Amino acid sequence: xxxxxxxxxxxxxxxxxxxxxxxxxxxxxxxxxxxxxxxxxxxxxxxxxxxxxxxxxxxxxxxxxxxxxxxxxxxxxxxxxxxxxxxxxxxxxxxxxxxxxxxxxxxxxxxxxxxxxxxxxxxxxxxxxxxxxxxxxxxxxxxxxxxxxxxxxxxxxxxxxxxxxxxxxxxxxxxxxxxxxxxxxxxxxxxxxxxxxxxxxxxxxxxxxxxxxxxxxxxxxxxxxxxxxxxxxxxxxxxxxxxxxxxxxxxxxxxxxxxxxxxxxxxxxxxxxxxxxxxxxxxxxxxxxxxxxxxxxxxxxxxxxxxxxxxxxxxxxxxxxxxxxxx
Amino acid sequence: xxxxxxxxxxxxxxxxxxxxxxxxxxxxxxxxxxxxxxxxxxxxxxxxxxxxxxxxxxxxxxxxxxxxxxxxxxxxxxxxxxxxxxxxxxxxxxxxxxxxxxxxxxxxxxxxxxxxxxxxxxxxxxxxxxxxxxxxxxxxxxxxxxxxxxxxxxxxxxxxxxxxxxxxxxxxxxxxxxxxxxxxxxxxxxxxxxxxxxxxxxxxxxxxxxxxxxxxxxxxxxxxxxxxxxxxxxxxxxxxxxxxxxxxxxxxxxxxxxxxxxxxxxxxxxxxxxxx
Numbered sequence: 001x002x003x004x005x006x007x008x009x010x011x012x013x014x015x016x017x018x019x020x021x022x023x024x025x026x027x028x029x030x031x032x033x034x035x036x037x038x039x040x041x042x043x044x045x046x047x048x049x050x051x052x053x054x055x056x057x058x059x060x061x062x063x064x065x066x067x068x069x070x071x072x073x074x075x076x077x078x079x080x081x082x083x084x085x086x087x088x089x090x091x092x093x094x095x096x097x098x099x100x101x102x103x104x105x106x107x108x109x110x111x112x113x114x115x116x117x118x119x120x121x122x123x124x125x126x127x128x129x130x131x132x133x134x135x136x137x138x139x140x141x142x143x144x145x146x147x148x149x150x151x152x153x154x155x156x157x158x159x160x161x162x163x164x165x166x167x168x169x170x171x172x173x174x175x176x177x178x179x180x181x182x183x184x185x186x187x188x189x190x191x192x193x194x195x196x197x198x199x200x201x202x203x204x205x206x207x208x209x210x211x212x213x214x215x216x217x218x219x220x221x222x223x224x225x226x227x228x229x230x231x232x233x234x235x236x237x238x239x240x241x242x243x244x245x246x247x248x249x250x251x252x253x254x255x256x257x258x259x260x261x262x263x264x265x266x267x268x269x270x271x272x273x274x275x276x277x278x279x280x281x282x283x284x285x286x287x288x289x290x291x292x293x294x295x296x297x298x299x300x301x302x303x304x305x306x307x308x309x310x311x312x313x314x315x316x317x318x319x320x321x322x323x324x325x326x327x
Numbered sequence: 328x329x330x331x332x333x334x335x336x337x338x339x340x341x342x343x344x345x346x347x348x349x350x351x352x353x354x355x356x357x358x359x360x361x362x363x364x365x366x367x368x369x370x371x372x373x374x375x376x377x378x379x380x381x382x383x384x385x386x387x388x389x390x391x392x393x394x395x396x397x398x399x400x401x402x403x404x405x406x407x408x409x410x411x412x413x414x415x416x417x418x419x420x421x422x423x424x425x426x427x428x429x430x431x432x433x434x435x436x437x438x439x440x441x442x443x444x445x446x447x448x449x450x451x452x453x454x455x456x457x458x459x460x461x462x463x464x465x466x467x468x469x470x471x472x473x474x475x476x477x478x479x480x481x482x483x484x485x486x487x488x489x490x491x492x493x494x495x496x497x498x499x500x501x502x503x504x505x506x507x508x509x510x511x512x513x514x515x516x517x518x519x520x521x522x523x524x525x526x527x528x529x530x531x532x533x534x535x536x537x538x539x540x541x542x543x544x545x546x547x548x549x550x551x552x553x554x555x556x557x558x559x560x561x562x563x564x565x566x567x568x569x570x571x572x573x574x575x576x577x578x579x580x581x582x583x584x585x586x587x588x589x590x591x592x593x594x595x596x597x598x599x600x601x602x603x
Contacts, residue, residue, distance in 0.1 A: 085494070085497065087494045087495075088477055089385075089477040089482065089483060089486070090494050158507075162514075163514050172471070173471060173498075173500070174471070174511065174514060174515050174518075175500060175511065253503060254503070254507075257500040257502075258476070258502065259497065259498055259499055259500045259501065260497065261497050261498060262497075268498070269498070269500050271501075279476045279478065279503065280476070280477060280478055282382045282383065282385075282386040282389075284385075284389060285388075285389050285392055285393075285409075285412060286389070286392075286393055
């Protein structure tokens with residue numbers, strides 16, 4: 001971006017007309033505003049990065065005594081080693097993050113496993129096969145789903161879906177990781193759908209036309225031409241969906257059952273990192289071991305999303321290079 | 328810095344004597360009670376504004392320690408450690424004011440034929456030592472446990488008085504608020520839950536016996552006053568230092584006949600039986 005800006009700058013200065021003072025001052029004014037606007041945009045971009053960085057520093061700093069071993073009743077090492085229980089209010093408080101991390105991944109994975117195929121199929125249909133009038137209905141309808149507050153989704157799952165799922169599948173626990181994952185997928189589907197649909201629609205028309213002209217069917221074109229061409233965008237959609245799923249708090253707080261169980265079984269209750277912070281942060285005494293632990297949970301959540309975002313971005317860039325050559 | 332802002336606010340509110348603000352924070356069990364008190368009191372004393380919020384007893388106590396509330400509502404007594412923290416942070420002793428009586432009810436689904444349990448059996452169920460209803464005289468079905476989050480005073484009271492301070496079973500499901508617990512038990516034929524007595528409809532309340540020898544009783548008013556019901560408790564207000572000024576007036580009113588009338592209207596029991 002910077003290179004581009006520089007060449008534009010050079011272009012303007014080198015093409016400055018020598019005649020006419022009026023035109024000269026006009027041009028200079030324009031250059032001044034250009035530079036001003038660029039400065040503004042740059043400042044805001046820097047501000048966004050700065051804020052994120054400061055949030056991370058603040059959260060990590062509150063958890064720091066755990067690493068130094070100066071926190072009361074809790075330490076970094078004991079939060080990863082047996083016994084794997086989360087009992088913060090106890091004569092001997094036990095803070096173990098493993099069942100919480102497991103619960104978080106369990107619920108997130110279930111949500112993504114449900115949401116991804118549905119959202120991708122819906123996006124492929126609306127972008128490639130649906131008649132225009134259908135597309136004009138489906139797209140806003142799914143995007144409207146993204147606008148529903150998560151507490152409303154959670155309430156719906158808690159009151160309606162949970163009982164229905166229990167009687168249909170015969171779950172022992174009415175509130176469990178699978179139910180929470182399904183509820184969560186309602187929040188994730190519109191995100192994956194919207195971004196995927198945009199990526200598919202952005203594939204140039206002549207790709208499709210070339211494929212069809214070579215005798216490929218519409219399905220073959222969608223599967224072998226459009227979908228691969230849009231795959232970097234689809235990758236971005238999945239990363240965004242993952243971020244939403246892992247950070248979502250209200251739905252899981254309401255329907256996951258909030259029991260910190262170390263189990264891979266999807267039909268038992270689960271307690272997630274985000275729900276634990278939401279449920280317990282209001283109660284803790286500032287500076288106590290419990291307080292530090294909750295900030296450690298925040299740090300872990302932050303690190304998980306950052307690492308996955310980074311890895312996803314890297315993979316995406318490589319994919320783009322493979323598809324369209326190095327940029 | 329937080330403290331400076333707070334003290335500035337405190338100074339400002341002192342400077343305007345005709346406009347007095349009281350903040351109340353704490354127990355979710357007591358939110359409805361606090362709001363009723365505040366509403367009536369504000370009607371009678373138009374110069375005072377009272378703000379009531381919940382969050383759980385632990386939240387209220389933390390707020391008292393951190394100086395972000397004037398009155399803390401708690402459905403459990405403060406621990407010595409918490410009292411020390413108030414002393415350390417606020418430089419005054421805590422004043423404890425019992426304001427009402429409450430009983431903790433044990434709920435099961437209406438379809439459950441079980442009618443009574445002992446305190447000890449209930450403890451074994453929630454500790455996870457008993458996992459099937461048939462072991463406590465019920466049908467042959469597994470037990471699903473529901474209860475409050477650990478920020479709740481009800482959670483702590485239950486843990487102390489029913490679980491004998493042992494930890495809850497791993498499978499114990501923590502739900503936000505008594506209403507969620509009741510809703511969950513209402514929809515789960517094999518569920519069991521606990522909560523304040525104020526809000527139970529369409530659900531079965533279990534009679535509790537102190538031990539195997541004594542008779543199981545329901546949490547009714549007479550059983551609470553006669554101390555026959557084992558899971559009754561006091562509900563408290565806490566202030567940092569003895570209440571003064573507007574707070575003192577409000578506390579006196581709450582403990583007086585008008586305030587105690589509200590207690591029975593909301594579904595709890597007044598401190599003194601003689602109050603209607």
